[in-house]
């Protein structure tokens with residue numbers, strides 16, 4: 001399957017950028033002609049991944065977040081969200097529903113939502129080095145419209 | 147993101163409007179707590195019909211309201227959620243803990 005388009009966004013880990021990041025990726029992914037529900041799923045997953053960088057990767061500093069999005073010829077979108085923050089010591093434990101190190105401000109449902117709203121989720125992390133979250137979603141092909 | 151408060155006959159209604167993400171959550175929690183402490187309601191309704199987006203940060207806001215309202219011996223009802231926030235509520239299985247009233251239009 002061929003890559004047909006790609007974008008890269010780099011921004012600082014300020015919470016005001018959460019809305020920008022999810023909206024930007026959604027506008028880019030709309031080239032695949034998704035339904036509103038599909039677009040909302042992508043928006044939600046991006047919001048979760050970016051929020052995790054802001055809250056967990058850089059709890060006491062402002063760091064760099066990189067979001068890459070690629071569209072493929074099989075009508076799928078791949079989204080990579082990367083930080084250079086604290087990292088996750090045990091990724092399998094972190095992916096469990098309701099697991100959180102964020103106290104009562106967090107619900108521990110971020111990874112669960114990314115997993116169920118996207119087709120695939122891969123999390124690679126090293127303590128002290130950062131985290132890379134890769135998500136993929138195939139957009140249903142609808143009959144060509146005028 | 148705004149939270150509008152109305153109080154009538156023991157029932158506190160909090161209407162959320164805008165996008166409820168982590169950026170907005172702290173302000174929302176503060177508004178919800180202030181309203182609950184000011185009115186000490188017997189019943190509390192979180193009306194989400196003005197929410198155009200919510201992620202899991204909103205789950206934490208709702209759970210926090212639920213804890214405080216339960217401490218007061220009052221009931222909590224979540225109502226009016228559109229498709230996107232509703233899907234997030236469902237993913238968190240929040241209906242096991244809190245009554246979620248679905249928008250009537252969904253069933254017409």
Ligand SMILES: Nc1ncnc2c1ncn2[C@@H]1O[C@H](COP(=O)(O)OP(=O)(O)O)[C@@H](O)[C@H]1O
Nearest residue numbers: 052056057094100101106107108109110111131
């Ligand atoms: N980018 C990240 N950097 C460091 N830790 C992370 C990152 N993303 C997730 N985590 C860890 O994984 C846990 C679970 O994440 P998540 O499922 O999104 O729940 P929540 O954000 O509500 O805690 C977090 O509490 C945190 O400990």
Ligand SMILES: [Mg+2]
Nearest residue numbers: 048052110111
């Ligand atoms: Mg999270």
